[in-house]
Amino acid sequence: MYTISALQDIFNSEIEKESTRLISSGPENLYAPIKYTLSMGGKRIRPVMVLLSYNLFANDVENALPAALAIEIFHNFTLLHDDIMDAAEMRRNQLTVHAKFNNNAAILSGDAMSFISFQYLLKSKSEKLPDVMRLFADTAVEVCEGQQYDMDFEQRVDVSEAEYMEMIRLKTAVLLGCSLKAGALLANAPDKVSDELYRFGIDLGIAFQLQDDLLDTFGDEEAFGKKIGGDIASNKKTYLLIKAFELAGQAQKKELLHWGGRKKFDQGEKVTAVKKVFAELKVEEKTRGMIETYFKSAISCLNNLDIDECKKKQLHLLSQILLKRNR
Amino acid sequence: MYTISALQDIFNSEIEKESTRLISSGPENLYAPIKYTLSMGGKRIRPVMVLLSYNLFANDVENALPAALAIEIFHNFTLLHDDIMDAAEMRRNQLTVHAKFNNNAAILSGDAMSFISFQYLLKSKSEKLPDVMRLFADTAVEVCEGQQYDMDFEQRVDVSEAEYMEMIRLKTAVLLGCSLKAGALLANAPDKVSDELYRFGIDLGIAFQLQDDLLDTFGDEEAFGKKIGGDIASNKKTYLLIKAFELAGQAQKKELLHWGGRKKFDQGEKVTAVKKVFAELKVEEKTRGMIETYFKSAISCLNNLDIDECKKKQLHLLSQILLKRNR
Numbered sequence: 071m072y073t074i075s076a077l078q079d080i081f082n083s084e085i086e087k088e089s090t091r092l093i094s095s096g097p098e099n100l101y102a103p104i105k106y107t108l109s110m111g112g113k114r115i116r117p118v119m120v121l122l123s124y125n126l127f128a129n130d131v132e133n134a135l136p137a138a139l140a141i142e143i144f145h146n147f148t149l150l151h152d153d154i155m156d157a158a159e160m161r162r163n164q165l166t167v168h169a170k171f172n173n174n175a176a177i178l179s180g181d182a183m184s185f186i187s188f189q190y191l192l193k194s195k196s197e198k199l200p201d202v203m204r205l206f207a208d209t210a211v212e213v214c215e216g217q218q219y220d221m222d223f224e225q226r227v228d229v230s231e232a233e234y235m236e237m238i239r240l241k242t243a244v245l246l247g248c249s250l251k252a253g254a255l256l257a258n259a260p261d262k263v264s265d266e267l268y269r270f271g272i273d274l275g276i277a278f279q280l281q282d283d284l285l286d287t288f289g290d291e292e293a294f295g296k297k298i299g300g301d302i303a304s305n306k307k308t309y310l311l312i313k314a315f316e317l318a319g320q321a322q323k324k325e326l327l328h329w330g331g332r333k334k335f336d337q338g339e340k341v342t343a344v345k346k347v348f349a350e351l352k353v354e355e356k357t358r359g360m361i362e363t364y365f366k367s368a369i370s371c372l373n374n375l376d377i378d379e380c381k382k383k384q385l386h387l388l389s390q391i392l393l394k395r396n397r
Numbered sequence: 398m399y400t401i402s403a404l405q406d407i408f409n410s411e412i413e414k415e416s417t418r419l420i421s422s423g424p425e426n427l428y429a430p431i432k433y434t435l436s437m438g439g440k441r442i443r444p445v446m447v448l449l450s451y452n453l454f455a456n457d458v459e460n461a462l463p464a465a466l467a468i469e470i471f472h473n474f475t476l477l478h479d480d481i482m483d484a485a486e487m488r489r490n491q492l493t494v495h496a497k498f499n500n501n502a503a504i505l506s507g508d509a510m511s512f513i514s515f516q517y518l519l520k521s522k523s524e525k526l527p528d529v530m531r532l533f534a535d536t537a538v539e540v541c542e543g544q545q546y547d548m549d550f551e552q553r554v555d556v557s558e559a560e561y562m563e564m565i566r567l568k569t570a571v572l573l574g575c576s577l578k579a580g581a582l583l584a585n586a587p588d589k590v591s592d593e594l595y596r597f598g599i600d601l602g603i604a605f606q607l608q609d610d611l612l613d614t615f616g617d618e619e620a621f622g623k624k625i626g627g628d629i630a631s632n633k634k635t636y637l638l639i640k641a642f643e644l645a646g647q648a649q650k651k652e653l654l655h656w657g658g659r660k661k662f663d664q665g666e667k668v669t670a671v672k673k674v675f676a677e678l679k680v681e682e683k684t685r686g687m688i689e690t691y692f693k694s695a696i697s698c699l700n701n702l703d704i705d706e707c708k709k710k711q712l713h714l715l716s717q718i719l720l721k722r723n724r
Contacts, residue, residue, distance in 0.1 A: 096542045096545075097542055097545040097546055097549060099545055099548075099549055100541060100542060100545040151504055151505070151508060154500075154501075154504060155501045155504060155505065173481075173500075174481075174482045174548065177478055177481060177482060177504060178478070178482065178541055178544055178545055178548075181478060181508075181511070181541050182538055182541040182542070184508070184511065184512075185511075185534055185537035185538045185541065186538060188515065188530070188534040188537070189531075189534045189535065189538065192527065192530055192531050192534055199527060200519065200526060200527070203515070203519055203530060204516075204519050207512055207515040207516045207519055208516065210512035210515070211509055211512045211513060211516065214427060214505055214508050214509040214512065215423045215424055215427060215509070217505055218423075218424040218426055218427040218505055219424055221426075221501065221505075222424060222426055
């Protein structure tokens with residue numbers, strides 16, 4: 071079996087080759103933003119999930135490369151459109167596509183990327199290709215639903231924890247579940263196993279998103295790679311804020327609403343004040359507890375899997391990389 | 398074999414049923430714009446093409462309904478995104494989605510529609526489903542390329558006739574070709590026949606787009622259903638304008654550039670002036686000639702088809718409906 075870092079290398083050289091091929095195939099103004107996006111890098115966690123999952127059941131991982139490309143290109147398509155909708159100017163320390171090119175470029179090149187991802191997936195050689203296609207199309211619709219809920223929540227102050235968990239399941243977790251399940255299906259794994267891998271991906275994805283929320287407020291600025299407190303400053307409905315509203319007394323609720331409603335403020339002052347309320351309500355600990363719950367649930371999916379222990383170890387390692395755990 | 402109007406009825410009742418089902422399945426703000434779009438109607442020419450083409454080879458047209466829905470929903474997705482990019486406020490005498498809702502709604506609901514179209518296509522029962530999926534994904538990428546060229550041409554004054562023909566092939570014709578070919582493939586028609594139907598659709602699609610260009614300038618306002626001269630007013634690079642630039646002498650070119658460059662103008666005056674140049678250069682006759690060439694080419698594809706004459710007659714009728722011919 072390949073190591074995770076070997077799979078990363080295999081994927082990175084494939085996507086580099088394919089982006090060069092793409093750019094020479096049609097209108098420059100359509101493909102330049104695509105090449106720009108794909109060259110920005112990123113963790114490439116989803117395509118590695120496809121390859122790793124395939125590799126649990128088959129050795130010819132090159133047969134899973136089209137599906138890995140499909141999922142990475144699809145993920146990047148969502149970033150192009152989400153960044154327009156969220157008016158985000160920067161990503162991975164570089165200008166987003168709509169900021170560097172323009173809105174129309176981000177819309178149309180994003181559209182093309184989503185269809186190119188279907189083209190790649192259709193190159194996969196597998197008798198279960200129709201099942202993989204259905205999984206992928208269903209996942210794509212779910213990701214749109216997740217993004218819609220996320221935007222809806224920005225206009226609301228009464229988002230419940232259950233609603234939030236469902237939103238991050240759709241927006242983030244299903245694509246991780248899809249990556250693992252697609253790899254397994256392509257390798258013709260038994261349905262029971264591919265379904266368990268899907269659940270593993272969902273739990274891991276939810277833990278991952280909760281941790282992303284946590285690090286934005288309580289992370290180490292240098293290790294996190296972006297400024298701490300951005301979510302607080304922009305009143306983003308994160309797990310932390312939703313939990314805080316749920317637990318807050320009258321005075322604390324008033325304080326949160328006060329900072330949420332102010333148009334002009336000093337970011338440092340606002341972050342400190344909101345974090346003070348979070349500390350009173352033990353929001354950090356509660357979030358860590360929730361991450362732990364989902365992480366443990368993911369690991370119990372692994373335990374249910376009917377595969378070699380050494381293969382499980384690879385999946386375990388993957389989850390540690392995703393959650394930046396050093397144990 | 399079903400008549401065209403019977404197929405229209407079958408499709409209309411199916412899409413009505415399906416849009417009701419869609420709206421009740423997820424976030425209201427995602428599905429309301431989709432339902433709005435699908436209820437706006439339109440000619441439904443593409444889904445009828447799928448059903449008619451399927452019906453040439455098989456009687457159970459209900460098996461082609463998912464593919465017909467897929468193509469109609471995909472076509473409507475392109476309208477949502479194109480209308481943002483073209484800043485078009487009205488379509489079919491109603492507000493466009495981004496005008497009625499907002500840009501983000503048109504982006505995200507459009508995205509969802511494109512994936513829903515893949516979901517529908519995947520419901521088709523056919524051994525050639527992977528081929529149909531590939532055709533559909535390839536067509537989707539081509540449609541994006543066509544839209545990109547169309548936007549690129551707005552910034553250029555030197556668009557050649559060949560470039561224009563390639564743009565309308567991608568932007569308009571391939572989806573008509575895809576509709577016919579998909580229907581044939583699903584019914585397991587021989588490759589030779591489905592390829593010929595594709596070519597028939599391409600030629601017909603090009604003739605259809607050229608006629609759309611022609612009617613915008615030389616059509617009957619009432620029959621056309623929108624104001625005459627819109628393309629001239631907005632300097633749209635139509636076949637007419639490209640042909641005029643190709644044939645114009647120095648003085649005529651100067652006149653066209655003069656009207657193209659003016660920021661403030663009386664629309665009636667501009668349309669009259671540009672039409673005068675078109676008349677001098679016989680642009681209307683030349684466009685009609687080109688439409689005739691593509692229409693004849695389409696009909697010759699029909700003649701090559703190895704199917705019953707009465708079935709060919711249905712396809713002939715379809716082309717007359719599309720091109721609004723009364724003979």
